[in-house]
Amino acid sequence: MKLKDFKVEQWMNENEGQAKYNLTDTCASSFSLQELLDMGELDPSSILLDYGEITGKKSLRQEILNLYQGKDPDQITTTNGCLEANTLVMDTLLEPQDHVITCVPGYQQFVSYPESLGCTVSLVHLDLAKDWSCSLDDFKNQITENTKLVILNNPNNPTGTLFLLPFLEELIAVCRKKGIYILCDEVYRDPEHLESISDLYERGISTSSLSKLFGLAGLRLGWVKGPRDVIQKINARRDYVMISTGELRDALGMIALQNKEKILQRTRTILQTNKGFLRSWLRAHPDFSCVIPKEGTVAFLQIHGMKDSESMAKRLLKEKGIFFVPGSCFDKEGYMRLGLGQDPENFQAGLKELALFLKSVKPL
Amino acid sequence: MKLKDFKVEQWMNENEGQAKYNLTDTCASSFSLQELLDMGELDPSSILLDYGEITGKKSLRQEILNLYQGKDPDQITTTNGCLEANTLVMDTLLEPQDHVITCVPGYQQFVSYPESLGCTVSLVHLDLAKDWSCSLDDFKNQITENTKLVILNNPNNPTGTLFLLPFLEELIAVCRKKGIYILCDEVYRDPEHLESISDLYERGISTSSLSKLFGLAGLRLGWVKGPRDVIQKINARRDYVMISTGELRDALGMIALQNKEKILQRTRTILQTNKGFLRSWLRAHPDFSCVIPKEGTVAFLQIHGMKDSESMAKRLLKEKGIFFVPGSCFDKEGYMRLGLGQDPENFQAGLKELALFLKSVKPL
Numbered sequence: 047m048k049l050k051d052f053k054v055e056q057w058m059n060e061n062e063g064q065a066k067y068n069l070t071d072t073c074a075s076s077f078s079l080q081e082l083l084d085m086g087e088l089d090p091s092s093i094l095l096d097y098g099e100i101t102g103k104k105s106l107r108q109e110i111l112n113l114y115q116g117k118d119p120d121q122i123t124t125t126n127g128c129l130e131a132n133t134l135v136m137d138t139l140l141e142p143q144d145h146v147i148t149c150v151p152g153y154q155q156f157v158s159y160p161e162s163l164g165c166t167v168s169l170v171h172l173d174l175a176k177d178w179s180c181s182l183d184d185f186k187n188q189i190t191e192n193t194k195l196v197i198l199n200n201p202n203n204p205t206g207t208l209f210l211l212p213f214l215e216e217l218i219a220v221c222r223k224k225g226i227y228i229l230c231d232e233v234y235r236d237p238e239h240l241e242s243i244s245d246l247y248e249r250g251i252s253t254s255s256l257s258k259l260f261g262l263a264g265l266r267l268g269w270v271k272g273p274r275d276v277i278q279k280i281n282a283r284r285d286y287v288m289i290s291t292g293e294l295r296d297a298l299g300m301i302a303l304q305n306k307e308k309i310l311q312r313t314r315t316i317l318q319t320n321k322g323f324l325r326s327w328l329r330a331h332p333d334f335s336c337v338i339p340k341e342g343t344v345a346f347l348q349i350h351g352m353k354d355s356e357s358m359a360k361r362l363l364k365e366k367g368i369f370f371v372p373g374s375c376f377d378k379e380g381y382m383r384l385g386l387g388q389d390p391e392n393f394q395a396g397l398k399e400l401a402l403f404l405k406s407v408k409p410l
Numbered sequence: 411m412k413l414k415d416f417k418v419e420q421w422m423n424e425n426e427g428q429a430k431y432n433l434t435d436t437c438a439s440s441f442s443l444q445e446l447l448d449m450g451e452l453d454p455s456s457i458l459l460d461y462g463e464i465t466g467k468k469s470l471r472q473e474i475l476n477l478y479q480g481k482d483p484d485q486i487t488t489t490n491g492c493l494e495a496n497t498l499v500m501d502t503l504l505e506p507q508d509h510v511i512t513c514v515p516g517y518q519q520f521v522s523y524p525e526s527l528g529c530t531v532s533l534v535h536l537d538l539a540k541d542w543s544c545s546l547d548d549f550k551n552q553i554t555e556n557t558k559l560v561i562l563n564n565p566n567n568p569t570g571t572l573f574l575l576p577f578l579e580e581l582i583a584v585c586r587k588k589g590i591y592i593l594c595d596e597v598y599r600d601p602e603h604l605e606s607i608s609d610l611y612e613r614g615i616s617t618s619s620l621s622k623l624f625g626l627a628g629l630r631l632g633w634v635k636g637p638r639d640v641i642q643k644i645n646a647r648r649d650y651v652m653i654s655t656g657e658l659r660d661a662l663g664m665i666a667l668q669n670k671e672k673i674l675q676r677t678r679t680i681l682q683t684n685k686g687f688l689r690s691w692l693r694a695h696p697d698f699s700c701v702i703p704k705e706g707t708v709a710f711l712q713i714h715g716m717k718d719s720e721s722m723a724k725r726l727l728k729e730k731g732i733f734f735v736p737g738s739c740f741d742k743e744g745y746m747r748l749g750l751g752q753d754p755e756n757f758q759a760g761l762k763e764l765a766l767f768l769k770s771v772k773p774l
Contacts, residue, residue: 095628264459
């Protein structure tokens with residue numbers, strides 16, 4: 047099946063290794079294996095390196111449920127990260143000729159992947175003038191007879207857009223009438239602060255992982271929470287693409303989830319510190335502007351006057367070791383995707399270097 | 411996309427947990443995490459739980475290459491087990507209307523998955539009368555203008571069929587003329603004993619993992635070895651379905667591969683012991699017959715007079731704790747899939763119990 051290159055991922059793959067200041071990473075600063083092991087009790091003799099429980103250890107699925115209101119472990123299945131969770135949902139629900147609605151600027155998976163399955167994808171344009179939000183009508187106007195799925199990313203990568211309860215309730219009411227599913231990638235969701243679509247809507251499917259707010263991308267442990275019949279179909283498909291996540295990762299994931307208060311608090315502190323610095327930095331540097339998001343680990347930094355974000359990102363990396371994903375990877379010129387979850391000292395130093403460098407290269 | 415239930419995997423998922431005698435597992439007896447750690451040096455402080463090198467740590471890919479003749483690490487990409495490796499290859503190469511040829515009885519993934527992509531699949535029937543082999547003409551006769559891919563499993567699950575060098579060379583000559591790719595699932599291949607298609611053919615793609623002969627299914631670490639342009643396309647697709655396998659599994663996989671002589675020797679010893687017992691057990695029990703395979707961990711055990719393998723497998727599990735995948739899961743009645751890689755004591759006790767039980771329930 048033909049599939050377009052995933053621009054943001056390819057950019058990350060090719061360039062990330064060279065960064066001195068990684069100002070674009072979407073994860074909270076990563077833990078080492080030792081740091082994770084120190085949070086719990088893992089007896090390596092008791093971990094058999096066999097397939098383990100196929101759809102994820104039941105105790106793990108129970109623990110995942112603590113991030114939601116629902117309490118049925120058969121509404122959960124585990125995956126290799128949130129990315130695979132999304133793909134599994136789309137592969138399971140979508141047929142050629144189905145119609146999908148999603149937002150841009152956004153995560154390219156939600157456009158190019160359904161297109162590769164033969165679906166038509168309509169785009170809702172998030173509006174900078176409204177702090178990167180959109181209206182209910184923007185969705186309603188796109189609905190056709192064939193609309194099967196609305197895909198949200200809440201909070202949204204790269205804009206940080208939030209879809210809050212009142213909006214979600216209205217959107218659900220519209221979708222319910224037409225039998226439309228809502229897939230919501232909630233990988234940047236803080237469970238203390240934001241509702242999950244899977245707790246609100248009987249056709250709502252939530253995906254997430256331990257990669258972003260938990261700083262544990264290396265576990266490659268994600269999940270889907272959704273209606274039982276959808277989960278059952280996903281499990282049937284999992285037999286063809288992954289079988290299981292394995293007992294080791296299930297056990298390590300369990301430690302992370304059992305320590306979620308501590309881990310999420312660390313992330314919140316990093317985000318608060320970095321957003322505080324960003325706020326004052328923006329005041330001091332009027333050539334930049336940014337909607338600082340209330341939630342999530344990413345924002346879309348506007349650099350006034352910048353025409354060619356890709357060339358600029360390459361120069362910044364080569365000359366100053368400052369690593370960004372350029373707006374061009376999101377089909378949007380004039381921006382850089384800014385990550386807010388990395389080490390504050392490095393974040394601040396990187397932004398300072400960025401401002402100095404841009405001053406030196408005027409006009410852009 | 412519509413996809414048939416994967417019969418053998420669903421059977422395993424639903425029933426495996428209840429087994430006293432697991433006579434059907436395709437893996438060599440699994441190692442514990444502690445046993446694997448004892449074989450190498452892993453410093454948990456040095457393992458950052460971040461995405462790691464996206465297509466697999468380069469040193470790991472180098473180590474994987476030691477299982478092959480080829481020496482180019484860019485011919486390798488890592489995956490979540492061999493199953494995902496196969497899916498990635500099929501998703502990457504196949505378009506609707508393409509034609510695929512594979513063998514039955516075989517692994518259902520090679521029939522149902524391409525069908526789900528809109529491909530036509532022709533079946534080569536392995537012949538019990540010829541010790542589950544087939545002829546070159548069986549493949550040649552199926553080739554059409556649209557044939558894009560021949561899929562082999564070498565050794566084959568469940569029959570243990572081997573495709574040896576002279577046959578492969580002839581098949582390659584036929585495929586080369588037509589530009590047909592050969593995907594060979596080599597997850598049961600002992601690298602000391604069998605050629606890899608990827609070392610023989612410029613359009614040959616080999617998939618494998620640490621699950622079967624290495625007894626490390628819980629790592630969920632597999633790979634594809636193939637032409638650089640195919641690997642490049644697979645890597646572009648990986649950005650949509652997995653990103654990476656992560657530094658932890660790459661490091662654990664490295665330990666396993668660095669100890670491959672020891673690990674594979676253990677597996678060879680188990681297989682030799684179990685096959686020796688099976689040979690004498692078959693002589694003593696003429697109601698059973700089996701082509702004992704030269705390589706691999708599986709065989710297809712025939713039970714003379716058995717009409718309904720599924721009912722019998724259920725009875726054996728419920729009444730005696732003897733666990734088999736019935737031939738019905740491979741669309742072939744009268745057989746049970748026999749695993750040869752599990753603990754010899756348990757294997758022998760299980761076969762003894764099986765013979766006793768079947769004697770008691772005559773006629774079948």
